[in-house]
Amino acid sequence: MTSHDAQREGNAPFRFVHCSDVHLDAPFACPDADVRARLAEESGATLRRLVDLCLAEQVHALVVAGDLFDEERLTLATEELVAAELARLSSAGITVVLACGNHDSARPEGRMAALALPEGVLVAGAQPLLAEVRDGAGRVVGRIAAAGHARACETQRLVDALPPAGEGAPSVAVLHGFVEGSRGCERHEPLAPCGPDDFAALGHRYWALGHVHERQQVGRKPTAHYPGSLVAHGFAECGPRGALLVTLGAKGDPKVEFRPLCGARFETLAPAGLAQAGDLAALRGACTQAFETLRAGEPRPEIQWLLRFSLSGPCGCAAECQREELLDELGEELTVLLRPFGVLRAEVVDAGVTRPLDLAPHAGRPHLLGEALAVAAALDDDAVLDRLVPAALAGAPAADKRAYVRSLLKDIDRAAAEALLREVRP
């Protein structure tokens, strides 16, 4: 029995689309102006695809779990676009619930407060929201409890302010919050913290979360999902981006389906076989091969790509890879080469390329390299690490200088060996 059939019989499941972190008008981290313009257009198009999805799936509600836009940069054109798209949903009788996030908080002087939203769009701002969602016949099919950020830096536990689930229709909680331990949470501020224990306490059957841009499930009883950002804005947000189509029946676990919506993907690729790449042509081939492998897993042929080839480890042309200008040229070549496949931009970065070296013969030997390898192996010792901290750091970290330097010293043994060993050319 399909959902439409169940709906006709009056036992219709509660169906809604869950998305978050759309970040309209947020910057795209790309040095190419044309590419940024394309990505900005793609951002609006993604919003339209989201509305199209809601209309096509005839869902009861659209839940946006915060950060619909970046109020700092929100343009009037985007405002009009949002109003127009949401009006399409309102006119179709689809309830829209917007939970304010830290980027579109409900502060009085903020843009959310001044946003002209169509009728039927509910905003959870400074006060929590509990809305009943009705179908076309006026029956209550579900309830949505939402809490929004009243200010840009909301560190209070908003989950405590959420209304509990009521009797009858299935209930959904919407929150733009930080779940400790979630994947990629370290890149986000710990605002409105919550956890699986909170999810179980209030009785909601599905938790529609936002704030962390990695798509993931963070709770099973009840089910809690981060849909990830709707639109990728940089290489920190790799992978397909989209929304979750959730079907919440009277019983059982909710059915959650991911629907990719964003037409542009940022991807960081690590080409394989660098050790055998003796020159830049071979390196280019390795990069192309890595992209082919990636593209084979993407079902949408119209997708647009932003690629970063991160080179690390032993490489046959390490000397060339350590020269910025050659890597820039290689990136441009790859962009031109892969443009027919939807690649907007490709760049190649050196993430620690070294010559193919075998360190084993040198370790423990009574010469300088042996000692350097011994020092590199003793970096856990803070006393040793302190000796390596440069007197002046270019990227001076505010907090933990040791952690910063330690993060720099990945594969430092190979780098030390490469610096010390004379290159033997045939």
Next chain:
Amino acid sequence: MRFDRFEIDAFGPLHGFRAEGLAGHPLLVVQGENESGKTSLREFLATLLYGFATADRDGFRHAPWSGAAPEGRALLRLSDGRALSVERRLRDAPEGRLASDDGAPSELGNRPLPATGTLAREAFDDVHAPRAAEGLRDATWALVRERLLGGQSVPHLRSAREAAAALEARAAELWQPGRRARTRQRHLSVRLRRLSRLRDRAAAELRRQTELRTQVAAKAWHATGMQEQLAEARARLLRAERLLPVVRGLAAAAELRRRARAAVAQDGFPDDVRARLAALRAATRAADERCAALAAEVAGHEQRAALSLQDQSLLAAEEEIRALVGEAAVHHQDLVHANDLTREHDAQDALFRERGSALFARPLDTAGRDSLARLGMVELRARVQACEDAARGPELAREELRQSREALRACELDFEAIPSADSERRLRAREDLLRQLQAREDALQALRHAVETARAAREAAQKQRVRKPSPARSRAIGQFAAAGGTLATLAFGAASAWWLVVPVAGGLLFSGWRALRVRAEAPDGPSDESRAEAVRQECLKLREQLQLHEFETVASHLDKAQQSLAHVAQRPELERRLVQARQRTEECARRVQQREQEHDKARARVGEWLAALPLLPARLEQPGQDLLHDLDELRAALREMTRLVGERQAVAERAREREARAARLAGTLETVTLRSPMDAAALWQERLQLALAARRRAEESGRVLPALREQARELEAARNESHSAQRACEDALAALDTQRRPEAGLRVLEESRAWLSEADQAEAAVRCQFPDWAERSAEATQASGHGEELDLSTAQRVALEDQIAALQDGLSRLREELEAMGRERAALAARRPLSDIDGELVALTDERTRVERRRDRLAALAALLRLADERWRQRWQAPLLAAASTHLAALTGGRWERISAESGPDGTRLFLKPRDGESLHELAAPLSGAVRSQAWFALRLSLAEQLDGDEPLPLLLDDPFAGWDAERVRQAAGLLAAAGSRRQVILLCGQPDVAELLEAQVKAHVLRLPAPSGAPRARRRDESRKGRDEARKDEPRREEKPRASV
């Protein structure tokens, strides 16, 4: 192994140079000038150890300049105390000989000493006896690498310094701490700053767009309201224009009638009421004027008849005023005189202070001045006179003392000139000898005279006689002839009897020879000549004893001796005179003290008399007439000041009395005076004249007043009657006015009559102009019922029209503003969006972060390599460099702390590490030459420990301190002294200062080479050194040291 002694027969410029007693000194300094042979000495010592560097004498560089063969020897002490004697010589071939104290000497040839072990001559020359301050020869350097630095060099490794430098160069391209470096990070930062500014502008534009949206909405709402207001205003104005004439005409007529009734309820006045009232007022005003004129005349006379209090007071004090006016001129003169006296007193006081400062230690206060004034000058003069008299006593006594001392000195000199007892004995002996000599010479003179006389007689006799041969010679001639004849028998056949003939002939020859000899030696008897000669010999002996020359006369010496002896005879008399002179000197000294005490007492008496005055001690040193003169002058000045003060006080008293009188009069007359009351005398004189005139006018007015007062009473009665009639008329008119004013009541009456007439005219006009006046009136009544005001005033109408115009203008402006805002919005919307700028910002920031991380990684990697290098060196570096580093650090006071070596394909390079830096400096130019030589010095010290013979071989350092500063030379002295405890250190240097420093600091033993021949500088130095040595003789004697001898 130490050199204990060496001798250089010939080597280079050295010739016959020898030194000994050397083994006991850890540090031996050989100091010599340039070309004095220091280098030759070093080569000689090395040659003793290793043999001649060149076996060919002609090719030997240190061949002696004299052409002799290089040759020398030495005594060496081994560590176990044994002695080795070694000798080297280079003639046709090198020769060498070695002998120990416990074995037979052995031929050494040109071989090295066995104690040198395996250390080759080249290595010894490089390490122990270097010729240059820097560097090692290739063979030695190879030896060092092989033996001491082995294991450091791995061919396939870069040095840590090289690798770290390369990494840091790459890092510096990315980022540098300074803001001036053109690094990649800097380039990105500049771009980021530009973008940030652009972003700020874009953010402001975005905010402006939002504001514009708000403003547009507000302005649109405002425009709508304005349009509604405009329509309403236009309708109201049209309605008012149509109804208002009728309403206004009817309302005006009604209003005029209402006002007329309200003003005058009942009109009972005559028609010419205004003329009637004017006549009554004119009569009243004329009576008032006459009364007022007469009253004014009466008041004037009454006023003149009464004198003012001031005039009365002036007239009462007329006598006093006239007296003060007369004394005013005298008062002024007294004031001037008092000022003159004050100035004169001040001048005297200043003079007193000035002169007093030369006499007193501090300015005299009042008590001091009193003391000075009361000072008894007669007694003071007597005491000063006594003091002056007493002051001459010490001078006279001192003069006597000086004369007595001179006499004593003369006596002492005379007494000292008397010879001592020994001298007296020698004088007497000398006198005896002189007397003997004189006697002998007298005898000699006599004998000579006799000889001359005899000789003259003999010559005269010989001239008269034939000369004969002497018998001895004749006998000798005969014997020689017999011997010849005897020997001739041998030639004629008597050869067989040679044994007889030869002895006989020999005997004859001997006899002849003896006869000749006896004749030559035999005296002619005790003649005068022989006696004269004997006497002369005696004279010569005596002269030798007396140390007289042969030509000196004896008489003068004899006189001197006799005079000296006569002088000796005066000893008792001189002793007596000396005692007397001493007694007289002592008496004079006592007298000097006595006179000085008397003088001090006299001076004390003067000081006691002047104790009450703070006189300067210097003035009391020699009190005299000048002191009396100064005191007299000061007392005269005091007296003059006293006189001036008294006179000034008398003048001031008179002036004060006058001013008191004037002040009393001023108080009486209530006159305020700013300065002296006497200044008001002239003013009082003027006022007195005025008071006298006023008294005359008062007397005249008193005579005319009674007639005038009667006339005034009659005029007052007529005026009261006229006032009563006028007041009745005005009261009736005043009743019409709320203010009770007759004139206003009259105007009200006239206005009321005019309003009634005007109302009738207005109503008639409306009815004539608007036939539908009744309908319009009804419509106006209805509009008024809705609260609309139809009766717009001109101002209201104008305001309404202005409002309409303003609304039209405002609307047009609003439309323009809305259009401008629309254009601005469109323009802003077309600008680059903020998100796009932020995107570029994020991308650039990411790139900058990557650059910064890459730079920090490179810097950390360089630090890792340096740390590894340091650790490796600490663990593996040869003891050589560790010891050399220690030496260098000690030598440079820690400024350079490490010497390190790096081996590569192009050889081994040495580096120095400074204490205050991580970078390494290669031991080569452009590093300072002095530092380089110091590093090599340190390196050689440690190399000598590592590369040695079987015995510790001596260090032969040839002028190693060229270009060093004094502090580092001192540090080096300490190092050398420490090294000298293990091996002998022989330092060859050209600077005497360095030698003296080493001698003083580490007790180095100093040998000085002789100056090269023909070097005046050297001679001067020797002379100066000789002077220093003589000066040192006066100092406490030092330990005797063995000196080099040549």
